[in-house]
Amino acid sequence: xxxxxxxxxxxxxxxxxxxxxxxxxxxxxxxxxxxxxxxxxxxxxxxxxxxxxxxxxxxxxxxxxxxxxxxxxxxxxxxxxxxxxxxxxxxxxxxxxxxxxxxxxxxxxxxxxx
Amino acid sequence: xxxxxxxxxxxxxxxxxxxxxxxxxxxxxxxxxxxxxxxxxxxxxxxxxxxxxxxxxxxxxxxxxxxxxxxxxxxxxxxxxxxxxxxxxxxxxxxxxxxxxxxxxxxxxxxxxx
Numbered sequence: 001x002x003x004x005x006x007x008x009x010x011x012x013x014x015x016x017x018x019x020x021x022x023x024x025x026x027x028x029x030x031x032x033x034x035x036x037x038x039x040x041x042x043x044x045x046x047x048x049x050x051x052x053x054x055x056x057x058x059x060x061x062x063x064x065x066x067x068x069x070x071x072x073x074x075x076x077x078x079x080x081x082x083x084x085x086x087x088x089x090x091x092x093x094x095x096x097x098x099x100x101x102x103x104x105x106x107x108x109x110x111x112x113x114x
Numbered sequence: 115x116x117x118x119x120x121x122x123x124x125x126x127x128x129x130x131x132x133x134x135x136x137x138x139x140x141x142x143x144x145x146x147x148x149x150x151x152x153x154x155x156x157x158x159x160x161x162x163x164x165x166x167x168x169x170x171x172x173x174x175x176x177x178x179x180x181x182x183x184x185x186x187x188x189x190x191x192x193x194x195x196x197x198x199x200x201x202x203x204x205x206x207x208x209x210x211x212x213x214x215x216x217x218x219x220x221x222x223x224x225x226x227x228x
Contacts, residue, residue, distance in 0.1 A: 006156075041117070042204070042219050042220050043157065043218050044218070045216065058215075091156050091157070102159055102162050105156035107156045108155065
């Protein structure tokens, strides 16, 4: 399978703990995006990378959140000092450079903060 | 964050019926994408639209890019039970910086009665 992969698929953590999620985009896709989805809502944009450069961060991404894409391939999203309001599905998507504007999503990581 | 106005919020139909749903925005978008999401999974891209007035089909699915660039429509013909899921529209402003991010609607929940 050459689609976007995300790990772990599910994470349960206690409030105050740190968590890290990983996203592996489709091979050779230069652009990588993180979105967050809560129940009954559509995904909301968090941040975007082109290669290793983080080009935009949403206001939703508080200072407890950090994302990296060190070699322009996989990306990690870390949440420090988790809060119950961080419980959500965290989705990663990738797209190629050039004319295509389509974004392909991974299966997501479901975070539950207790 | 901003979300598109998607309607209807939910639909309950009989197998074999046709379905229509739409998405509107107060802002112009240069790309419209339609996704389907199953429970616990990431959105799957169905159709991408790039030009105002464009009509594109993917099997039993047909989508249109509104002429004002502020709306889009999705039709499903001859529905089958596996069409069940949540359908999302997403708009993208275009190339460069923050224009790559997708803005989503809240989704249309489709239930098909066999």
